[in-house]
Amino acid sequence: MVGQSALEDLIREAPPAPRIVPVGPPLGMLAELTHRCPLQCPYCSNPVQLLKAAGELSTQEWLRVFDEAAALGVLQVHLSGGEPTLRPDLEPFVERLATHGVYSNLITAGVTLTRDRVMALAGLGLDHLQLSVQSVREPMAERIGNYKGALAKKRELTGWVREAGLPLTINAPVHRHNIEETEEVIQFALDVGAERLEVANTQYYGWAALNKAALMPSYEQVIRQAGIVTEARARLKGILNIDYVTPDYYARYPKPCMGGWAKDALNVTPAGRVLPCHAAESLAGMRFETVQDMALGDIWYASESFNRFRGTDWMREPCQSCERKLVDFGGCRCQAFALTGDARATDPACILSPHHTSMKDTADALSASQAPEFTYRRIGRV
Amino acid sequence: MLSVPRERAIVSEESVPRLPRHVRMRLDPVRGRDVVLSPEKVFWPDAVSTEILQLCDGARSVGAIADVLAAEYNAPREVILFDVMEFVQEWSDNLLLKI
Numbered sequence: 001m002v003g004q005s006a007l008e009d010l011i012r013e014a015p016p017a018p019r020i021v022p023v024g025p026p027l028g029m030l031a032e033l034t035h036r037c038p039l040q041c042p043y044c045s046n047p048v049q050l051l052k053a054a055g056e057l058s059t060q061e062w063l064r065v066f067d068e069a070a071a072l073g074v075l076q077v078h079l080s081g082g083e084p085t086l087r088p089d090l091e092p093f094v095e096r097l098a099t100h101g102v103y104s105n106l107i108t109a110g111v112t113l114t115r116d117r118v119m120a121l122a123g124l125g126l127d128h129l130q131l132s133v134q135s136v137r138e139p140m141a142e143r144i145g146n147y148k149g150a151l152a153k154k155r156e157l158t159g160w161v162r163e164a165g166l167p168l169t170i171n172a173p174v175h176r177h178n179i180e181e182t183e184e185v186i187q188f189a190l191d192v193g194a195e196r197l198e199v200a201n202t203q204y205y206g207w208a209a210l211n212k213a214a215l216m217p218s219y220e221q222v223i224r225q226a227g228i229v230t231e232a233r234a235r236l237k238g239i240l241n242i243d244y245v246t247p248d249y250y251a252r253y254p255k256p257c258m259g260g261w262a263k264d265a266l267n268v269t270p271a272g273r274v275l276p277c278h279a280a281e282s283l284a285g286m287r288f289e290t291v292q293d294m295a296l297g298d299i300w301y302a303s304e305s306f307n308r309f310r311g312t313d314w315m316r317e318p319c320q321s322c323e324r325k326l327v328d329f330g331g332c333r334c335q336a337f338a339l340t341g342d343a344r345a346t347d348p349a350c351i352l353s354p355h356h357t358s359m360k361d362t363a364d365a366l367s368a369s370q371a372p373e374f375t376y377r378r379i380g381r382v
Numbered sequence: 383m384l385s386v387p388r389e390r391a392i393v394s395e396e397s398v399p400r401l402p403r404h405v406r407m408r409l410d411p412v413r414g415r416d417v418v419l420s421p422e423k424v425f426w427p428d429a430v431s432t433e434i435l436q437l438c439d440g441a442r443s444v445g446a447i448a449d450v451l452a453a454e455y456n457a458p459r460e461v462i463l464f465d466v467m468e469f470v471q472e473w474s475d476n477l478l479l480k481i
Contacts, residue, residue: 101406
């Protein structure tokens with residue numbers, strides 16, 4: 001064990017960071033197959049300008065992207081959306097990923113799958129399924145997703161997933177309307193036999209940013225939730241793994257967004273645009289390459305956008321001299337831009353950001369006010 | 383109060399560990415290293431961990447795995463057994479091994 005003063009000495013004596021950070025191959029890829037979705041959740045992090053079906057990449061284009069990704073070193077592909085099961089070519093995608101030995105993860109709202117399709121996908125080599133649960137109380141689930149009978153369908157799906165022998169993660173996006181359900185959600189995950197549960201506090205991008213006032217929980221609610229999760233984690237060791245996505249607006253330090261810009265992961269949008277994170281198109285003035293125009297490997301290693309915030313050279317103070325700069329990489333570029341207008345600024349979730357206090361004040365004020373109506377997520381709505 | 387339908391698995395010398403279906407170990411041809419893939423997470427086991435995981439084949443017991451390693455490394459069996467049990471318990475707690 002290193003004492004505090006010794007640790008400070010170590011930090012002081014650390015050699016300066018190399019100017020060029022060696023870039024390794026990406027580990028993971030989020031493939032947003034479509035923006036279409038039967039649910040209309042107001043917390044969705046997809047962009048407000050949603051793509052219509054006609055603009056989506058073709059089957060052959062996606063297959064080529066998966067081939068390029070595997071050759072580049074991608075080990076895990078998350079098939080997402082929108083609702084990825086609305087693509088009738090999901091089966092050949094899963095099959096192709098299995099051929100490459102790439103780990104495939106289907107991220108679904110679960111209301112459009114049939115038993116036959118779950119069995120078929122498992123047979124083709126799907127590795128894992130992640131199911132979103134908006135609420136474990138039927139009326140609230142219907143209100144959030146604006147979809148009748150969603151919860152019953154999700155429960156039914158969990159049975160098919162178990163029957164197919166697939167592992168299951170329950171993803172529970174949390175906001176002021178369901179944060180009091182945390183213990184019920186944990187019980188739901190146990191009851192349906194899930195291996196993992198993600199208690200995911202809403203991240204305010206896209207539609208969620210638009211609905212911030214309708215979604216923001218209070219500080220007291222967040223603290224209560226954190227206590228329940230901590231206790232449940234200890235009680236459920238070896239039984240259910242619980243991941244916790246922290247509520248940025250009440251944090252002391254920012255999340256290490258994507259583990260660093262363009263460090264481990266990339267995202268392909270339904271239109272074929274390649275991004276270092278799924279919200280990156282919100283950064284005004286940045287241009288992102290597409291899989292139609294450039295090879296995935298060239299985009300990863302050589303494109304201007306992927307190198308813009310790579311490593312630490314781009315940082316200003318207080319990030320540049322911060323001992324945490326390789327821990328959280330200055331936080332999230334999209335959140336920094338959204339709240340300060342400057343994509344190079346320190347993420348306001350950090351206590352060292354001059355905008356930190358106003359971020360917390362905003363959250364306190366919004367959560368203390370009556371929640372406005374949801375602006376439901378719809379293609380062509382905004 | 384949570385009602386918990388399953389129990390945490392506790393390792394013993396008789397446990398027969400194996401990788402569950404959702405955890406896959408493979409050689410990554412791009413990086414030239416063994417990699418363990420699981421939902422949302424990627425692990426890079428060192429040489430000894432890789433060897434233990436390869437011995438977790440659903441046929442050998444923890445005791446038998448310790449026998450193999452003790453012979454190979456010419457080390458006291460009880461030391462190796464302790465290490466193997468600790469490793470298997472940790473991986474089981476993370477739902478990366480079934481025992």
